[in-house]
Amino acid sequence: MSIDADVLIVGAGPAGSAAAILLARRGVRVILVDRAKFPRDKPCGDYCDPGAVRVLEELRCLPDILAAGGVAISVMRVVAQDGTEFTAPFPNGSGVLWPRIQLDAVLIERAARAGATIVEGFRVDHAARTDDSVEIYSDRSRSMTGRLLIVADGMRSMTARRLGLYSELSGGRFTVGAYFSVSGAGPAGELHLGRGLYGGVARFASDVANVCLALPRDRLKRHTPDQAFARAVAELPRLADELAGARRLSAFRCSGPVGFRASRVTADRVLLAGDAAMQIDPMTGQGIFFALRSGTLAAETAAAALSSGDLSSNALVPYLRRRAEEFGRKLTVAKLLQHLSLRPHLTPRLVGRLRAQPNLATQLLGVTGDALDPGRILMPQYVWRLLFSPSTQRA
Ligand SMILES: Cc1cc2nc3c(=O)[nH]c(=O)nc-3n(C[C@H](O)[C@H](O)[C@H](O)COP(=O)(O)OP(=O)(O)OC[C@H]3O[C@@H](n4cnc5c(N)ncnc54)[C@H](O)[C@@H]3O)c2cc1C
Known part of the structure; x- marks a missing residue:
């Protein structure tokens, strides 16, 4: 059987394009397919948090994005139910606002420039694994074969479902x-x-x-x-x-509904990245960061597995470990905030205390902006100051 690519990537959103850029730059033969033709739009708040901006910088895509019109922001304003609000700066780095129709078009173009083969208008509706390859099919008439597959086709991933890596809906908003x-x-x-x-x-x-x-x-x-x-x-x-x-x-x-996760994010010859692996409620605006970073983590794991010649799920375990290390506590904070933020009897008080203690607000934005370690706010001193310490400024 002829192999078309070392790595097939399904989905050219931030996760798939980031993986393609990194792998192609390392000399890996990559085919990146998407059902859409770019530029394509996508429902999104258009906010890249400072963590996402850092990954875009590492991928050397940020200058293109800023030159083409992406705008940097250094503060975020949060308004509670009763009108209480705070505006706080990011502690390090800045966010970028830019319509996804443009962001994703730049990323796929950078993947092509890095050497990835781009196939637009290819909707994967079936995928299968054999002992030594992975195949994707469109309408059963077109197919491609690779040694390894990165699934990055977004929420409710069709490809993950076809491979038996069922996506679980959480009944979100x-x-x-x-x-x-x-x-x-x-x-x-x-x-x-x-x-x-x-x-x-x-x-x-x-x-x-x-x-x-x-x-x-x-x-x-x-x-x-x-x-x-x-x-x-x-x-x-x-x-x-x-x-x-x-x-x-x-x-x-x-x-919608937004917010779900796949039952498994690796299998023999397969890695899931971005929303296909897990999508959080977009309240904290971290989805693009998770997509870009999981794309680069998947690419690093794929490159190492290809050079070792072992593409079994055992060889892909480092991906699980890195995800747990990098995303685990971020998800805990995001879920905690979703729980605390939409309660008119509680949220205004918390927002008022954050306004009165700007240092705490800045740390919170640093964590939800993926620029500070979540440990900064998951510590008793932070919680005590947020809930009990006398405020220096009135809300
Ligand atoms: C309303 C809303 C607002 C949001 N706001 C923000 C925000 O402001 N900031 C933030 O960081 N995150 C936000 N998010 C989350 C963010 O949009 C996602 O987390 C991010 O787009 C995930 O990137 P991805 O590459 O995994 O998937 P996607 O960006 O969804 O890309 C998936 C790609 O796969 C392709 N595809 C799908 N199915 C197939 C198939 N069968 N065959 C081939 N190709 C296929 C699609 O065409 C698409 O190009 C928001 C989400 C929503 C729903």
């Missing part, structure tokens, strides 16, 4: 968002917290903002996207003020 013409200063990143729902705002340097809401799933069952969006904004008063008089520039994009 649904999202609805659109671009608006707004007045006010940019660039800026904002998070508006409500009761069981929230809204993220990416204000680009121009007068355009991406406003993306995450809602309980029944809201989009009972209402059209426009209605669900309008009703939810009415529950987020500061956001409602900002959007008064704003003009919608794009159709609403809906997505």
